[in-house]
Amino acid sequence: MSRPASRLLAATRAHISYNQPTRQCIRPFSQTCIRQAEPERPQGSLLGTITRTSKPPQSAGPPRSGSQSGSQSGEGMAALQRILAQDSLAKARNQPTHDQVLGEENKAEEDWGPAFEPFHFHVFAHRHNTHITVTKPNRGAIISMSAGNLGFSNSKRGTYDAAYQLTAYVIDKLHQGNWHKKMTTLEVVLRGFGSGREAATKILLGTEGRMLRHKITKVSDGTRLKFGGTRSRKPRRLG
Structure with missing residues (x-):
């Protein structure tokens, strides 16, 4: 461990009081205080990780003694010091911290709907414009664009070239977001x-x-067809 990290770790040990079971403050890293006696903690945060680390495993044997519970709390504080020191080094090196990594994992576990439902690539092409929308299995939109978003105006939005560039742009955006790896069926x-x-x-x-x-x-094909409807206008007759 480098000297700055060891100095921060030593300062952390100096500010932590092991005689206070309900409230402990860590001033070198944060202005907030950590309460150990809280019943619930967020599972996706740093404190939730420390709680799960320091929680003794449940067994059917006799209850643990005071020395064993003290060792468990000591392990939890040691894990807290280690993660805080790693976060300080990560911030100094412009790297993601522990909470940021957990946040990315939670985002990756987003519920996209039923597993049998495919992703959808909608193309709405009429004579004035072209619209493309890519959705998840739960119908949530990933990207939705038209030819007007690429700078085409007036009658140029309905041309073949505008639709060609729009489709290529949408697919390129999907590749940049690694959606081609996340999609199973389309x-x-x-x-x-x-x-x-x-x-x-x-x-x-x-x-x-x-x-x-x-x-x-x-x-x-999702083209809407006319069926019935209102009566059309009387045709014009010349002569």
């Missing part, structure tokens, strides 16, 4: 008969879609 939903429909198909079948192509298990 369903492509096409809606409308604009020029963007063919452009999106070309991208998925081309080089840009090689990371997602093998994950596609279903291609469906």
